[in-house]
Amino acid sequence: DQQVKQNSPSLSVQEGRISILNCDYTNSMFDYFLWYKKYPAEGPTFLISISSIKDKNEDGRFTVFLNKSAKHLSLHIVPSQPGDSAVYFCAAYSWGKLQFGAGTQVVVTP
Amino acid sequence: GAVVSQHPSRVICKSGTSVKIECRSLDFQATTMFWYRQFPKQSLMLMATSNEGSKATYEQGVEKDKFLINHASLTLSTLTVTSAHPEDSSFYICSATRDQYNEQFFGPGTRLTVL
Numbered sequence: 495d496q497q498v499k500q501n502s503p504s505l506s507v508q509e510g511r512i513s514i515l516n517c518d519y520t521n522s523m524f525d526y527f528l529w530y531k532k533y534p535a536e537g538p539t540f541l542i543s544i545s546s547i548k549d550k551n552e553d554g555r556f557t558v559f560l561n562k563s564a565k566h567l568s569l570h571i572v573p574s575q576p577g578d579s580a581v582y583f584c585a586a587y588s589w590g591k592l593q594f595g596a597g598t599q600v601v602v603t604p
Numbered sequence: 605g606a607v608v609s610q611h612p613s614r615v616i617c618k619s620g621t622s623v624k625i626e627c628r629s630l631d632f633q634a635t636t637m638f639w640y641r642q643f644p645k646q647s648l649m650l651m652a653t654s655n656e657g658s659k660a661t662y663e664q665g666v667e668k669d670k671f672l673i674n675h676a677s678l679t680l681s682t683l684t685v686t687s688a689h690p691e692d693s694s695f696y697i698c699s700a701t702r703d704q705y706n707e708q709f710f711g712p713g714t715r716l717t718v719l
Binding site: 496498503528530535536537538539540543583590591592593594595596597 | 608610636638645646647648649650653695697699707708709710711712713715
């Protein structure tokens, strides 16, 4: 049962524009959410996180928004850069374990 | 800081053989390590949680006799795929946590191909 869902398998965005990645979850026990970036044949690297007691966290070009009532979070990247092209995974924490979404492939075009 | 390494990065083996994958935390002590498996274009699936000095906790559906996990020290966990079959071919990734932090640091992964 997939408790963390990323319904958009891919996203294409022009360089300089905003990338918005979405993630939905079903388990209300999740208390911490993270976004990871992953290149092919490499492990994920941590991008940004947010606690369930917050609704926004910002770090440079990356901002994560959490809407607990809708069980929805999003990652905004602005401005998008060519180096941002990768797969982005949403993950949620519960009882010491991470559950990942299926990922969204982002392609930033010139 | 917080670097996790895996060895080997890729391995090709014959069906029926066993393969060992090492996961090391290079600059911190990791009381907990996790092993994940990722199929192409799919999510990372947690296989097991490994705590130093104790038996690993396996997720439902993961055969503990097939995927042997040993967390021998605070910086090393190993995953042994026993009697590997082609369906075990996958990308295996480990991660490690530092004390009192939620963040997991991931290794670069190991691509296993079973012929």
